[in-house]
Amino acid sequence: MTDKTNSSNSLAAPEIALLGHPNEGKSSVLSTLAEDDSVRVSAIPGETTQCRTFPVVIDGRELLRFTDTPGFQNPLRVVAEMRKIAAVSSDAVRDFRAQFKDVPELRDDIELLLPVERGAGIIYVVDGSRPVRNVDRAEMEILRLTGRPRMAIINCKNDDFSQLDNWKNEFRKNFNSNRVFNAHRATYAERILLFEALKSIDQDWQPTLDGVVRAFRRDWEARTEATVDILLELLTECLNYSVSAGLGEKTEDQNLAQQKLLHKYRSSIASKERKAHEQIRALFKHNIFNYQLPPHSILNEDLFSEKTWHLLGMSKKQVAIAGAVGGAVVGAKLDILAAGLSFGVFTGLGSAAGAIGALAGGKKLSKIKNVLGLNLGGEQLKIGPATNISLMLILINRALLFYQHTINWAHGRRDYQSPQQSRDLAVPETAGSEGFTTAWPAENVRVCKAWFSAVTGEKNNIAEHGLKLSQILKSEMMRISNSDSDNHAIK
Ligand SMILES: Nc1nc2c(ncn2[C@@H]2O[C@H](COP(=O)(O)OP(=O)(O)OP(=O)(O)O)[C@@H](O)[C@H]2O)c(=O)[nH]1
Ligand SMILES: [Mg+2]
Structure with a gap:
């Protein structure tokens, strides 16, 4: 393997950020995917306030990194601003963050887009046991406007699956791929399947993620x-x-x-x-x-x-x-x-x-x-x-x-x-x-x-x-x- 310091960006471990509404299970999904039980999880919304990156290291080599983020606080306002910026900018995330970095109410929204600005792919996490709301649609549109490779994960916190089809319909409009993945019950086999699915969200990632899946196995x-x-x-x-x-x-x-x-x-x-x-x-x-x-x-x-x-x-x-x-x-x-x-x-x-x-x-x-x-x-x-x-x-x-x-x-x-x-x-x-x-x-x-x-x-x-x-x-x-x-x- 080429020394990472000399390698081009495409050889660096890909970064995947977990985004979503507060308390939907972003940190729990990350913890399960990265097999890291030190990730902070709490029943009180707003637990994660800062981005934190968790590398996945196998045989001393960092294969992938997941970044935990705070939940969206003002999705309706953010989507309105992002639409305007995206109409005139080729990098809506960078420009949105620069323009609103000092607005206190948007602190979490600015923070959560940090890994996206530096090029991370996105896993959007929702609790699929509740109905889709307008704020969710706004969040999904924000993620679409980022233009980053993205997939959605339905993490049903309760055993109510009646809303699944509605969620899937929304996802089809905004994501390259979606999967049901339960943060509390996912097995080894399901983790591997999720990594396989991640491949499809960006062609450039395919060889790296193939390597990740092989290394995991x-x-x-x-x-x-x-x-x-x-x-x-x-x-x-x-x-x-x-x-x-x-x-x-x-x-x-x-x-x-x-x-x-x-x-x-x-x-x-x-x-x-x-x-x-x-x-x-x-x-x-x-x-x-x-x-x-x-x-x-x-x-x-x-x-x-x-x-x-x-x-x-x-x-x-x-x-x-x-x-x-x-x-x-x-x-x-x-x-x-x-x-x-x-x-x-x-x-x-x-x-x-x-x-x-x-x-x-x-x-x-x-x-x-x-x-x-x-x-x-x-x-x-x-x-x-x-x-x-x-x-x-x-x-x-x-x-x-x-x-x-x-x-x-x-x-x-x-x-x-x-x-x-x-x-x-x-x-x-x-x-x-x-x-x-x-x-x-x-x-x-x-x-x-x-x-x-x-x-x-x-x-x-x-x-x-x-x-x-x-x-x-x-x-x-x-x-x-x-x-x-x-x-x-x-x-
Ligand atoms: N039963 C059940 N509870 C879950 C599941 N996923 C998450 N939870 C619970 O939901 C609560 C919120 O989970 P977190 O992972 O902290 O959610 P988060 O999206 O990171 O929340 P913030 O950091 O506050 O935005 C915790 O009490 C979790 O234990 C799940 O699949 N099943
Ligand atoms: Mg969290």
Whole structure:
């Protein structure tokens, strides 16, 4: 790439200014498009008072810049003046700004035209859930008089789409292109479509915007690959993780020791998972605002709750058996007693003993030793590492759900405004009640098992199995990225 300082203007990152009436969602749309949650958004009109430019940088290169602007305050007066100026001037914006720069009432109108004067393209943002008014028509005419490449975005703040056709009719007269784009619900796929649409507003921009779209796609893939790496590292750590402690002599002591150890095991795994999710969140540039999980999300459930295991990995029968011996021992190595059903998350000699104790009506530990055919070592209690892929599948399903939620959380969205809205806007979890992996073909599960054995057991061919697993996870994530959810777009 040519050094920007030496390049001609056409090689500089194109600037696109977001213009419109106050409070229509200009800053929110910008925030979502630029994936920047530091853009100021507020329910009170007039939040943005000065132009501010947000560069979109990928791989250290600025590809595009968006400029946030204040809303029009006096569109009727501005359009009247601009008409007169445009009749005699070849640069109506420059001349209008020069002529009225010291008029206090026109402060915002002068300010918002600053990026347009320096050559920015225009995205006009309207809240399409309200009717078109005369001031809107005036604003549209002003933008037409600027002569700059421009497109209109319909950002419906409420779920009322009855006015869409009226807006579209107005747009056809004044804009090169228009699109429905919701600042709160737009997905990655919709952002790409919007950039594609921007190409059509100016022929000169086409090559640059082609490059932008390509760079976005590549960057998204790279972020997804990084997510896969984070997940593989999490799995490796969690599946190999074990804790052990001494067992007391008395039964109460033993029970207490077991509970404590189990708690330690579970909280360590949960904390590793939380850290991995935080890393994924940062990859997708959610840096400032702590977005909320939908209230009904299974991700709100404890990693080791029966509900989680039921919904995301294990069959009803497995969970029922686990439940029968107490939630605490979900995953104990029950295969010896439970007709070959293997839970195996904990190779917990102690927890297995507890589970068996519960099942077998409190038989003596010595007897359990015989049943298990294992050496309990008398005083040692150990939980972990995992002996089968259940925990692995749960962690994969939860990471995929987290990924789905993260990538679909638009940056322009700051908070749920009411419980009702939070339900309406919840990012749908397409995994449904079963988890992504339950729909996987047998081959994928074989790959999981092979990688699991390599990473927890013989440590052979980890890289080779890891590569296969990575490919499966990446293609699942890319499928999630490109899937269009009904909840997100109005077509
Ligand atoms: N429900 C919903 N609210 C939205 C949407 N877009 C914006 N809002 C809300 O509308 C209000 C105004 O949004 P801003 O993005 O600050 O609007 P603006 O056009 O930049 O406003 P000014 O800077 O005041 O001109 C905020 O409370 C946003 O959260 C949307 O798509 N859906
Ligand atoms: Mg604003």
